[in-house]
Amino acid sequence: MSKTLVVVPTYNEIENIERLLRRIFSLQREFHVLVVDDNSPDGTATRVKENFGTYPERLFLLQRKEKTGLGTAYIAGFKWALERDYEYIFEMDADFSHDPDDLIRLHDACKEEDYDMSIGSRYVTGVNVVNWPMSRVLMSWLASKYVRMVMGIDIHDTTAGFICYKRKVLQRINLDRIRFVGYAFQIEMKFKTHLIGFKIKEVPVIFTDRTRGESKMSKHIISEAIFGVLGMKLKSVFTKKKFNRTSFH
Numbered sequence: 001m002s003k004t005l006v007v008v009p010t011y012n013e014i015e016n017i018e019r020l021l022r023r024i025f026s027l028q029r030e031f032h033v034l035v036v037d038d039n040s041p042d043g044t045a046t047r048v049k050e051n052f053g054t055y056p057e058r059l060f061l062l063q064r065k066e067k068t069g070l071g072t073a074y075i076a077g078f079k080w081a082l083e084r085d086y087e088y089i090f091e092m093d094a095d096f097s098h099d100p101d102d103l104i105r106l107h108d109a110c111k112e113e114d115y116d117m118s119i120g121s122r123y124v125t126g127v128n129v130v131n132w133p134m135s136r137v138l139m140s141w142l143a144s145k146y147v148r149m150v151m152g153i154d155i156h157d158t159t160a161g162f163i164c165y166k167r168k169v170l171q172r173i174n175l176d177r178i179r180f181v182g183y184a185f186q187i188e189m190k191f192k193t194h195l196i197g198f199k200i201k202e203v204p205v206i207f208t209d210r211t212r213g214e215s216k217m218s219k220h221i222i223s224e225a226i227f228g229v230l231g232m233k234l235k236s237v238f239t240k241k242k243f244n245r246t247s248f249h
Helices: 015-026 044-050 070-082 100-112 132-149 169-172 184-197 221-244
Strands: 004-010 032-037 059-063 088-091 117-121 163-166 199-203
Touching: 004 015, 004 044, 015 032, 015 044, 032 070, 044 059, 059 070, 059 169, 070 088, 070 163, 070 169, 070 184, 088 100, 088 117, 088 169, 100 117, 100 163, 100 199, 117 184, 132 184, 163 169, 169 184, 184 199
Parallel strands: 004 032, 004 088, 032 059, 117 199
Antiparallel strands: 088 163, 117 163
């Protein structure tokens, strides 16, 4: 059995999912894929099932009844992975904004270089984004700078969603206590990984905006990221102070 699982959340990704599966399964390394579909009305889940015979015991599907946020989809996928014997668990978008070839580089950072989390980073070596308008690039870059400053973490791409976790990271993080569901979910997972003391590496990647299907970006997701980080930071400060006070008694 492969020790690596790629978790791919989907909602109306019928135009992308079959091509993505073909690319991942053609890599010179054995990855398993779990598609977490939120009841896509376009038939994404049905398309995944049609590929079971092509990729037996490598392709899996977790169907959810409704769309309740990216973070909850990933958490469902993480729990599925932890119930099985996977050592390396990935987050990856279905829209080809993440290059499947980079899965190997993220995997090597954790397996060969012994990092606990590897991040496919758009900003660690400058700005590596293709097909985004300048306004969106600037907003994303400034958001990551803002989070880095407020949270005090040495991560350039704090909202990145292309990640490899070692199993022990997801075991240590209380997934039932993850608060956010949008971009702030990505920030929260990195912040908690940092607080626990796990080793994190940013691997430079080129992010390419989707060419098929519709973006899931919304103003709510952006505001959650901006204001959510303040709450996370304040909570961590108060928790630390409480621990310091009680440790002397």
